[in-house]
Amino acid sequence: MKAEIIAVGTELLMGQIANTNAQYISARLPLEGIGVYYHQVIGDNRARLREALQLASSRSSLVILTGGLGPTEDDLTREAVADFLGKPLILDPEVLAELEAFFTQRGRTMSENNRKQAMVIEGAMILKNPRGTAPGMYIEQNGTHFFLLPGPPTEMRPMYEEQVVPLIRSLHGQKKTIRSRILRMAGIGESMMEMKIADLIRKQSNPTIAPYASEGEVSLRITAQAETEDQAYRLIAPVEQELRNRLGTYIYGIDDETLPVAVGKLLRERKETVSVAESCTGGLLGAAITDIPGSSDYFTAGYLTYSNRAKREILYVSEDILNNYGAVSSECAKAMAEGCRKRSQSDWAIAITGIAGPGGGTPEKPVGLVYIAVSHKNETVVHEHHFRGDRAQIRMRSVKAALHAILQCMKTER
Amino acid sequence: MKAEIIAVGTELLMGQIANTNAQYISARLPLEGIGVYYHQVIGDNRARLREALQLASSRSSLVILTGGLGPTEDDLTREAVADFLGKPLILDPEVLAELEAFFTQRGRTMSENNRKQAMVIEGAMILKNPRGTAPGMYIEQNGTHFFLLPGPPTEMRPMYEEQVVPLIRSLHGQKKTIRSRILRMAGIGESMMEMKIADLIRKQSNPTIAPYASEGEVSLRITAQAETEDQAYRLIAPVEQELRNRLGTYIYGIDDETLPVAVGKLLRERKETVSVAESCTGGLLGAAITDIPGSSDYFTAGYLTYSNRAKREILYVSEDILNNYGAVSSECAKAMAEGCRKRSQSDWAIAITGIAGPGGGTPEKPVGLVYIAVSHKNETVVHEHHFRGDRAQIRMRSVKAALHAILQCMKTER
Numbered sequence: 001m002k003a004e005i006i007a008v009g010t011e012l013l014m015g016q017i018a019n020t021n022a023q024y025i026s027a028r029l030p031l032e033g034i035g036v037y038y039h040q041v042i043g044d045n046r047a048r049l050r051e052a053l054q055l056a057s058s059r060s061s062l063v064i065l066t067g068g069l070g071p072t073e074d075d076l077t078r079e080a081v082a083d084f085l086g087k088p089l090i091l092d093p094e095v096l097a098e099l100e101a102f103f104t105q106r107g108r109t110m111s112e113n114n115r116k117q118a119m120v121i122e123g124a125m126i127l128k129n130p131r132g133t134a135p136g137m138y139i140e141q142n143g144t145h146f147f148l149l150p151g152p153p154t155e156m157r158p159m160y161e162e163q164v165v166p167l168i169r170s171l172h173g174q175k176k177t178i179r180s181r182i183l184r185m186a187g188i189g190e191s192m193m194e195m196k197i198a199d200l201i202r203k204q205s206n207p208t209i210a211p212y213a214s215e216g217e218v219s220l221r222i223t224a225q226a227e228t229e230d231q232a233y234r235l236i237a238p239v240e241q242e243l244r245n246r247l248g249t250y251i252y253g254i255d256d257e258t259l260p261v262a263v264g265k266l267l268r269e270r271k272e273t274v275s276v277a278e279s280c281t282g283g284l285l286g287a288a289i290t291d292i293p294g295s296s297d298y299f300t301a302g303y304l305t306y307s308n309r310a311k312r313e314i315l316y317v318s319e320d321i322l323n324n325y326g327a328v329s330s331e332c333a334k335a336m337a338e339g340c341r342k343r344s345q346s347d348w349a350i351a352i353t354g355i356a357g358p359g360g361g362t363p364e365k366p367v368g369l370v371y372i373a374v375s376h377k378n379e380t381v382v383h384e385h386h387f388r389g390d391r392a393q394i395r396m397r398s399v400k401a402a403l404h405a406i407l408q409c410m411k412t413e414r
Numbered sequence: 415m416k417a418e419i420i421a422v423g424t425e426l427l428m429g430q431i432a433n434t435n436a437q438y439i440s441a442r443l444p445l446e447g448i449g450v451y452y453h454q455v456i457g458d459n460r461a462r463l464r465e466a467l468q469l470a471s472s473r474s475s476l477v478i479l480t481g482g483l484g485p486t487e488d489d490l491t492r493e494a495v496a497d498f499l500g501k502p503l504i505l506d507p508e509v510l511a512e513l514e515a516f517f518t519q520r521g522r523t524m525s526e527n528n529r530k531q532a533m534v535i536e537g538a539m540i541l542k543n544p545r546g547t548a549p550g551m552y553i554e555q556n557g558t559h560f561f562l563l564p565g566p567p568t569e570m571r572p573m574y575e576e577q578v579v580p581l582i583r584s585l586h587g588q589k590k591t592i593r594s595r596i597l598r599m600a601g602i603g604e605s606m607m608e609m610k611i612a613d614l615i616r617k618q619s620n621p622t623i624a625p626y627a628s629e630g631e632v633s634l635r636i637t638a639q640a641e642t643e644d645q646a647y648r649l650i651a652p653v654e655q656e657l658r659n660r661l662g663t664y665i666y667g668i669d670d671e672t673l674p675v676a677v678g679k680l681l682r683e684r685k686e687t688v689s690v691a692e693s694c695t696g697g698l699l700g701a702a703i704t705d706i707p708g709s710s711d712y713f714t715a716g717y718l719t720y721s722n723r724a725k726r727e728i729l730y731v732s733e734d735i736l737n738n739y740g741a742v743s744s745e746c747a748k749a750m751a752e753g754c755r756k757r758s759q760s761d762w763a764i765a766i767t768g769i770a771g772p773g774g775g776t777p778e779k780p781v782g783l784v785y786i787a788v789s790h791k792n793e794t795v796v797h798e799h800h801f802r803g804d805r806a807q808i809r810m811r812s813v814k815a816a817l818h819a820i821l822q823c824m825k826t827e828r
Contacts, residue, residue, distance in 0.1 A: 018433060038455065113605050284697065304713075391705070
């Protein structure tokens with residue numbers, strides 16, 4: 001099954017945003033055994049979108065469109081696809097009711113042009129969008145399967161995971177099923193990881209092994225095709241074991257178990273709490289931990305001590321340390337973590353202090369120098385990092401490294 | 415002159431990277447008076463790339479290719495374009511000499527497959543690449559102008575600025591330029607905004623007006639075409655004024671001025687500082703403010719007071735308030751903001767307390783209920799919000815609303 005993604009929106013052709021929707025879908029369709037062969041980006045223009053649909057349906061059997069489902073006049077994906085398929089747009093009372101509910105629930109009156117979003121292609125299956133006003137659609141014609149998805153990633157991504165994936169599985173994987181297992185790693189680079197398993201990747205067939213690198217962490221996706229789910233996982237098991245033998249020390253979680261999830265899971269098991277003290281990450285670590293529902297059970301408090309005054313008064317960092325070693329130092333990180341634990345009376349505390357740049361670097365303390373301290377009971381461990389990249393990358397890598405650090409501490413302690 | 419961008423690389427179709435090269439070029443071509451009408455992404459496949467070239471040259475007079483100029487076997491842009499144009503690839507001794515120099519300068523010996531990068535399309539103009547090994551190329555045939563640029567942004571971007579832009583300027587004589595002005599708004603929905611200006615959008619031609627919605631904010635892009643930059647902005651000015659008359663209260667910034675940038679800019683002008691007290695956003699507000707380089711000049715500290723204990727001890731929130739009104743209340747938000755300002759001795763303080771969900775909601779205090787308080791001198795303003803969406807959306811919308819709230823306070827105060 002060949003797949004093609006058509007992203008609709010002049011903001012893409014004006015360079016206002018990157019086509020991250022195509023990237024997101026392209027990274028996931030292979031998990032369903034489907035290869036993506038083409039991306040197209042078209043502006044808010046009905047004639048050109050029609051040409052794009054013509055081209056796509058001539059070469060791809062799965063066509064996923066993103067964007068152009070909004071309420072404004074330049075949102076015309078719905079109209080262009082209906083036109084191309086030779087089908088009318090009809091008002092869906094259920095969708096209209098949900099739209100009205102959406103607005104009344106937030107105490108707003110629905111504007112007239114939102115009614116347009118209740119117009120659906122005749123014969124299309126509706127994909128509900130609880131996170132926004134634009135419902136998605138699925139329709140098949142002459143063996144080509146069309147998905148219309150909203151543009152905002154916060155609406156498109158869950159709709160893809162919750163509604164598109166099951167549909168795709170049902171329509172292409174009748175006999176075969178595809179299952180995968182993701183091994184999540186931190187503390188190792190992609191190339192180093194690939195070197196350790198190059199032979200396995202070379203001789204792979206079923207299951208397949210696909211490396212992924214995201215900011216500050218890497219993962220391996222083991223994907224197996226089989227008659228049943230059990231058989232698929234039986235194919236995956238020995239490969240997973242072999243990978244664990246070679247990379248075990250770096251593997252912190254599987255599947256959807258991101259670093260914040262893994263940390264939260266362990267803290268729950270241990271019935272312990274954590275607090276954070278952040279300088280250069282300015283809240284990013286706290287945000288990552290509290291991104292997990294129920295994190296209030298184990299996250300007590302965080303202190304974004306940008307100023308030295310805050311480091312002294314909130315975290316009890318001594319004048320001596322700030323004067324003799326500076327705010328970006330192993331000593332300061334240690335003092336921040338210990339002060340943080342004392343201040344919040346949590347079982348664990350993580351501290352981050354560093355230079356995220358672009359300014360503020362010196363020959364002795366260059367941009368990218370970050371100290372991470374983890375404090376627990378009578379022990380405090382400090383790691384020195386030298387991160388590459390821009391401000392955003394250095395901050396994100398610091399957060400990943402900090403979460404990995406506390407995980408290591410909790411695991412080795414056992 | 416219609417432009418089209420063809421990005422070549424299987425890593426794009428695998429979702430390993432986003433097509434930021436297309437975004438970069440798309441944002442800049444309009445400055446030369448050239449509109450981008452299409453993006454295509456093709457894998458490392460010669461036949462499909464040939465088809466893409468066929469399509470592009472049938473509808474666009476400027477075709478920019480990125481990627482596929484590397485030394486490995488799957489880098490075949492050079493071959494595919496030569497094949498499509500019916501021209502041979504010839505060894506360019508000058509390029510070969512530069513390649514050898516590139517490696518010797520780095521104390522490395524050139525591998526045999528790098529020689530391939532010295533093969534150029536007969537009749538093409540070479541675009542030097544001092545930052546990498548793949549030279550770019552420019553060649554025209556039957557009125558279509560082809561640019562071949564390397565994939566790595568660190569090589570593509572300077573090559574575009576230094577060599578492609580001057581060439582483009584020289585080759586399209588009629589010197590038109592396109593300039594845009596983006597008006598950024600918060601506190602209003604996309605459909606509501608569009609209703610207020612529907613008549614303007616309907617009668618638009620030059621300049622054009624394009625709405626765009628992202629998480630928690632909306633924007634309008636005014637785009638004008640003219641002989642000169644000045645003339646373009648003179649066309650934009652009256653339209654911008656009319657839009658400001660209708661939407662002024664919602665407009666917080668222009669062009670690249672995001673909410674955190676706008677807040678930082680105003681704080682700098684006023685030589686004032688800000689601190690934050692976060693509950694349900696758990697650091698997301700602090701992270702947004704400190705995402706801006708140099709924010710340490712005005713951001714003093716933040717307190718992620720998840721537990722009531724932390725609210726009491728760090729922010730001086732009274733037992734009474736927590737017992738009688740609860741942590742999610744207008745009273746608590748007010749006390750948090752005032753305590754935050756007192757604790758950090760900052761000029762301004764922003765406090766957020768609410769229920770991000772999915773759990774923790776009650777009939778009286780449902781998921782999505784968020785209180786935002788802004789404290790300054792002797793005044794503290796509190797806003798009550800009812801946000802829709804999942805945990806991530808509610809948290810992000812809370813941050814946007816909080817930044818918008820302090821902006822409003824700073825502006826109205828003047």
